[in-house]
Amino acid sequence: MGFISGIVVGILCGIALIYGWSQMMALRSRKREAKAADIKALGSLSRDDLKKLCGDNFPEWISFPEFESVKWLNKQLTKLWPFVAEAATMVIRESVEPLLDDYKPPGIASLKFSKLSLGHVSPKIEGIRVQKQKEGQVTMDLDFRWGGDPSIILGVDARVASLPIQLKDLQVFTVVRVIFKLCEEIPCISAVVVALLADPKPRFDYTLKAVGGSLTAVPGLSDMIDDTVQSIISDMLLWPHRIVVPLGGVNVDISDLELKPEGKLMVTVVRAKALKNKEVIGKSDPYVVLYIRPILKVKTKVIDDNLNPEWNETFNLLTEDQETQSLYLEVYDEDKLKQDKKLGVVALPLKSLQPDALTEFNLNLLSSLDTLKVKDKKDRGTLTIKVLYHHFTKQEQITALEQEKREIEQRQKLKESGAIGSTVDAIGGAASQVGSGLGAVGSSISRAGKFMGRTVTNQFNSSRRHS
Numbered sequence: 001m002g003f004i005s006g007i008v009v010g011i012l013c014g015i016a017l018i019y020g021w022s023q024m025m026a027l028r029s030r031k032r033e034a035k036a037a038d039i040k041a042l043g044s045l046s047r048d049d050l051k052k053l054c055g056d057n058f059p060e061w062i063s064f065p066e067f068e069s070v071k072w073l074n075k076q077l078t079k080l081w082p083f084v085a086e087a088a089t090m091v092i093r094e095s096v097e098p099l100l101d102d103y104k105p106p107g108i109a110s111l112k113f114s115k116l117s118l119g120h121v122s123p124k125i126e127g128i129r130v131q132k133q134k135e136g137q138v139t140m141d142l143d144f145r146w147g148g149d150p151s152i153i154l155g156v157d158a159r160v161a162s163l164p165i166q167l168k169d170l171q172v173f174t175v176v177r178v179i180f181k182l183c184e185e186i187p188c189i190s191a192v193v194v195a196l197l198a199d200p201k202p203r204f205d206y207t208l209k210a211v212g213g214s215l216t217a218v219p220g221l222s223d224m225i226d227d228t229v230q231s232i233i234s235d236m237l238l239w240p241h242r243i244v245v246p247l248g249g250v251n252v253d254i255s256d257l258e259l260k261p262e263g264k265l266m267v268t269v270v271r272a273k274a275l276k277n278k279e280v281i282g283k284s285d286p287y288v289v290l291y292i293r294p295i296l297k298v299k300t301k302v303i304d305d306n307l308n309p310e311w312n313e314t315f316n317l318l319t320e321d322q323e324t325q326s327l328y329l330e331v332y333d334e335d336k337l338k339q340d341k342k343l344g345v346v347a348l349p350l351k352s353l354q355p356d357a358l359t360e361f362n363l364n365l366l367s368s369l370d371t372l373k374v375k376d377k378k379d380r381g382t383l384t385i386k387v388l389y390h391h392f393t394k395q396e397q398i399t400a401l402e403q404e405k406r407e408i409e410q411r412q413k414l415k416e417s418g419a420i421g422s423t424v425d426a427i428g429g430a431a432s433q434v435g436s437g438l439g440a441v442g443s444s445i446s447r448a449g450k451f452m453g454r455t456v457t458n459q460f461n462s463s464r465r466h467s
Helices: 002-043 047-057 071-103 221-237 394-417 429-433 443-448
Strands: 108-117 124-130 137-146 151-158 162-182 189-196 203-210 243-246 263-273 286-291 310-319 326-333 341-349 359-364 382-391 462-466
Touching: 071 108, 071 124, 071 221, 151 221, 189 221, 203 221, 263 286, 263 326, 286 310, 310 394, 326 382, 341 359, 341 382
Parallel strands: none
Antiparallel strands: 108 151, 124 137, 137 162, 151 162, 162 189, 162 203, 189 243, 263 310, 263 382, 286 326, 326 341, 359 382, 359 462
16 A cells, blocks of 8 residues: 555656646746847847937947958959959950040040059958848948959050059958849849949059159159049949949849939139239139039139139039039139149038028138148138029929930030040030030940949038028
């Protein structure tokens, strides 16, 4: 009897232990699930949300990296680089060399590649950030770095000398925006958009070396090449302007990817005061070059022997993106024997303008928009302008697009006839009133995609009043 009762008690105790253990595991599992749900919810919070919840107790060690690491992609890019570099070299020769001719500065008759190789060192993508998706599109930002070993030699034919120029120690730091246009047919991507973001500002560092000669053989050559490189990069690639490349032969509408005029800027160059004199005998002969895109500059008439000139000339410029573009104004001293001297420059961000409100600005001229290059802190005078911005309706946008095409054709005909040396030469007089500052799609670069305009937003010093 005692034996049987012992067995029964043992069985009951075993059942009780098993039940208790199962209940404890179930409770532990529920706690884990609750913690997992809390962690998931916490992971979806932004930095601002966490600060609201934690207040002053927000831990500083918590970080929210904008870009996700892609080490695997860099490994594959290293393996593919010999083939990518070869293909990219062909595209650059076909698309960029015609641009060198379009953008070549005054004083240079010819500018082309004598040698072009992208070297053996592949670029590195520090991270990728996926933006909010628009229906039918995927947008990614790539943190792009390249300290390569390319071999690039430019053949420069100037008026006074001809010599090859080597670009050495090239380093690139920028964020590349890539937009994929999706479709239902394989390869499921109908077009790719590529652009460089303006913030942070792209950095292209390099040194110039004359092969078998000296850069001093052509005065100002280094600055000319720097300006040409920066103009091409910013005018063709800096967001909102972009390259649109159709893929796979898929016949779909990609017009929504291309940049279109969104407004018109009416600029009246009124006067300048207290300009810096660049002449040894007499006074400077100033004129103003203004543009939103470097490839389509316009200019005022020249006022002889005057440091306080008045122009009162009006120009109409098209804008593509008010939030990121700027109006650039450069004051020069005309020199009939040598290259014109720059008296000052200033940039006016368009985002500061109110639609359909005439505004007058008194802008302080600077020696350069690049603050790192500003060595001369002396006062260079002021430039007074009046600006009126008008945002287009849908119908006005269509009309402006047609006007844009006519302006491109006009510029090309002027270049072919020899009236202007390159498409970046400023046009004055009546020609400047026909759709000044319009966007461009160069036929010479259609093989690599459609290149659409540019601009960089810079700070400016001014006082203004509304009229």
